[in-house]
Amino acid sequence: MNRKDIKIKRMLQYFVDATVQIMKEEGIENVSARKIADIAGYTSSTIYNYFGELSHLLYFASMRFVKDYLLELPSYLERGETYTEKYLLSWECFCKHSFANPQIYHAVYIADLGEKPEEMLAHYFSIYSSDLVGFSDEIRPLLFESDLTTRSKALLDMAKREREITDEAIEEVNEMAVLIWEGMMTALVNKRRNTDPQEAVEKTMRYIRNIVKILEK
Template structure:
């Protein structure tokens, strides 16, 4: 693809992503439709599929726009951590805080079926919006490019095993439990099964994650 074509493609991506983000902000993610996006962008709905394989991909890219607060907070949280284990736990706390405040956004990015490798979509997003990516500290860049929540947290927990009383054999188990607890709470919030505020949901989730993590630390 020549430079001119690349610029045109990037521009069209931006039109549709901005339109979808506008709908999400004003009406909610459940109201994003191909026709609605096309109307705002000034194109036909069929044109969208010249640039996005599925509507879910467009929703994914538009949802990424709403991660800015989380990304900024994550850097602040981890910088304040005193130990590798603290860094692991506060990174989860930050993720819970923001995901429970915007459950539909985080479901669209981290849980919904995207039909192909999500990491490729993330890399593509940050290749288009490289300025957003360049703002991250080097230690967080690899985390930002990883879609799998367990894999995002794994380097932090591995570091904890090297510096604290942890058995590396338990890492994958602890990560999977943490992810399942988070997914369970997010699903509960989305389905209106509990009237937790984002702060309450974060506290309950972190109580579970901390308890299981520290239990395995103390048992080794």
């Protein structure tokens, strides 16, 4: 890495760290370019030399909070004996973390980033490569998949090794699971439901388990 790349990486980290600090102290909804610049020690306009939009910076900072979910996911998957069970457990782990921090997960998995999410994710891991350390071969491919539908479908695709399941059934079940999660997440972010995180997890998982029964037919 040359000196210019090192400087760019350092600047990106300054702004991400400042954003993370604000998110921890005031919440993601109170993040502003001015506050970030004040903490980082630069002008607001400097931020846009490194991030095309504020949503990009929020994405990078939010990924710092998603790491807890990624670290706990392997222990959930170990409890499953079949890939269908692992699929359900992966959703349970995801719902647990995402509903506890809906604003964060909305920024990562739903918010409009203004450009291709896969490029944003690759850029993130190019800066925070240490976040990839310690993950198994089963988990590592999921880290580079920015699309939630494709990402969650991976375990169902593996279930075809264990039983006869059509691609059409997998597509249908997986898409419905994602839509159920997105519906609950949107309701929580917009405060349309007076639901605590645990209740949201239980309700969402009940619906997802019901649709997965389609695969048993």
